[in-house]
Amino acid sequence: MQVRLLGPVELRDGERGAVPVGPRARAVLAALALEAGRPVSVERLIGAVWPDRPPATSTTQIHGCVSALRRALGPARDLLVTRPPGYLLRLEAEAVDALGFGARVREARAAERAGDAERASRLLREALGGWEGPALSGVPGLYAEAALLEEQRLLALEERIRVDLARGAAAELVPELTRLCAGHPLRERFHAQLMVALARSGRRPEALEVYGRARRVLVAELGVEPGPELSRTHLNVLTGPGAAETTLPHDPADFTGREPELARVSAALAAPGGALPIVAVSGRPGAGATALAVRAAHRMRARFPDGRLYVDLHFTADPVEVLGRLLRMLGVAELPVGRAERAELYRARTHGRRLLIVLDGAGGERQVLPLLPGGDGPAVLVTGRTRLSALPGAVHVELDPLPRGDALLLLARIAGAERVAAEPGAAARIVDLCDRLPLAVRAAAARLAGKPHWRLADFVRRLSDEDARLGELAHGDLDVRPGLAATHARLSAPARRAFARLADGSFDREGRARQENPENPSYLESRENRESRDALEELVDARLLEAVPGPSGHVGFRPPGLVRCFAREFARELTSRPEVGNATEEWG
Missing domain, CATH: 3.40.50.300 (P-loop containing nucleotide triphosphate hydrolases)
Incomplete structure (x- = not known):
């Protein structure tokens, strides 16, 4: 006779197959089989059948269930004996699949300790292969025992995967582990094992994505960060041999x-x-x-x-x-x-x-x-x-604009070498109108690549309009404006007011002061001039102005072309707002 508990509870006879047993007798059978060879009290059997409110006749009904089981056992009825404080089922561990499962897992662990990973993996697969569904199905009174068996199954599954990972079967395990992570989103070890399998399969970015998803679930569902094992795995993927490139942005091919x-x-x-x-x-x-x-x-x-x-x-x-x-x-x-x-x-x-x-x-x-x-x-x-x-x-x-040759090479790589070679003068003018900045040149080249019918000379005419140039240099994620806007947002109020004057084209600090105050050289040290001077120096530090030495030793200031275009847009927006429309007058 055999009793199956790893799935729907069944009594099986080698000759007759599955033996019909009623639901209450099946609960008693499961409780007895879990403790095969040891007595189980009547009180425990009552709890297996009626987990909440047992009837007053529960003891009598348990005796009836035992009698029904003995009839089902037929010639093997002597296997179920009365043994105070209840009953005992005399079955060997191998006759109860749940007990046999535990024995095979212990044997697999011993094989692994002895260095036989292949045998350990085979024994664990055999043990797990005996499951036919959730343990103790149909016996709600044994919920705790069913949960314990399910935990043992998951532990054995984790061990089998760990052994297989050690044997080098990483790529083959990825689909199985992906399903396990989806089915058990709070089980950190499955996520850690999937990360290892992906990383060893050369899929490190995906391994890091697994950690990110697992962490979000843990924080959202439990309010906790990943535990030590998953965190260590994350660190190993990040810093292990060949892993570091996955923490960097993509290296642009162009x-x-x-x-x-x-x-x-x-x-x-x-x-x-x-x-x-x-x-x-x-x-x-x-x-x-x-x-x-x-x-x-x-x-x-x-x-x-x-x-x-x-x-x-x-x-x-x-x-x-x-x-x-x-x-x-x-x-x-x-x-x-x-x-x-x-x-x-x-x-x-x-x-x-x-x-x-x-x-x-x-x-x-x-x-x-x-x-x-x-x-x-x-x-x-x-x-x-x-x-x-x-x-x-x-x-x-410090990064200066690209040399013109490199800027033209970048333009050619994206827009097409033949087009650049066909109109070399226009190509040179395009990169100059982009201030030879890589981002602007990429944006211009991307516009041209998307418009194969455009002549480069036509695009030069479009870019020559300072009021429209930044719009022409916006293509998808390639856009000069956000970087300029972010830099402007961090300026002080005096520097912002000075920035509004960049549309005029240039500043000349000392020369202008001397023209306005030829008899008062101390003007350069006045508070008003110190504020203007500090504002201009802040714009130079922010790379929104270039300091240009003048012929008589004074220093002039000049905005780069794209900055001047941005300043023109900014000034138009500023003067259109009544509350700040006169903000630039003090710099006139």
């Missing part, structure tokens, strides 16, 4: 030029010595500081085998929040609350590790300083609009 700047960045980041290497890349909006940093980080994979971590600071991101993001990348599940505590833990986690931290879009030194890693090993690559001169020991790399 990246052009900047070889001298790349060489400086790479040399500075790889410089020997105990001090933390810091490289700060700065340039005008659209100069390609982010693209250059990403290209450099991709190139330096071998130099930083422990990982390359990228965060976008958006110029104003709170360092406390950014430290949390970095710590989660480093596998920290429980984040400290305070800034000092997070910074201390961050420095401890990065100490001695060959990590490259890419901090993109820094708004200033105060934002960056708390994000510097600790100890020997890491390096930092920062990008920003302004020169971060207060960063200790930083090597500064």
